[in-house]
Amino acid sequence: xxxxxxxxxxxxxxxxxxxxxxxxxxxxxxxxxxxxxxxxxxxxxxxxxxxxxxxxxxxxxxxxxxxxxxxxxxxxxxxxxxxxxxxxxxxxxxxxxxxxxxxxxxxxxxxxxxxxxxxxxxxxxxxxxxxxxxxxxxxxxxxx
Numbered sequence: 753x754x755x756x757x758x759x760x761x762x763x764x765x766x767x768x769x770x771x772x773x774x775x776x777x778x779x780x781x782x783x784x785x786x787x788x789x790x791x792x793x794x795x796x797x798x799x800x801x802x803x804x805x806x807x808x809x810x811x812x813x814x815x816x817x818x819x820x821x822x823x824x825x826x827x828x829x830x831x832x833x834x835x836x837x838x839x840x841x842x843x844x845x846x847x848x849x850x851x852x853x854x855x856x857x858x859x860x861x862x863x864x865x866x867x868x869x870x871x872x873x874x875x876x877x878x879x880x881x882x883x884x885x886x887x888x889x890x891x892x893x894x895x896x
Contacts, residue, residue: 755784755791758798764791764809764833775814779830783810786830793871794833796855801837801846807866808834826858826870834866843867847895851879862895 753761770777811827826832858872881896
């Protein structure tokens, strides 16, 4: 099912963890509407970044648990995607481009090998860097 010109429901719900663990990662109708909004934002980002690869989009509560996601993650509502744009540059370059664009977002988080982009309706334009140590994650404001 196409959510936008370049993004499908299948790619925004694909999950290796769900496949390996036999988990259902099917969003409900409301979440699909959120994913359509996310796909529209990703289209805007694609105009800036070029082709985008979705590493993680929607996550059911079970999938989110197994990937170690936050219980308040925007992925649970279909409002977030972890992306890379190899033709554009590093995840840091991607985050900087999103931050400086006029594209509305709630959070952009540099998470090591990908950029997390959330379109939660709060639209805080929060920019963070994730730090992983000892099985825990912490965040600092700005991009490192």
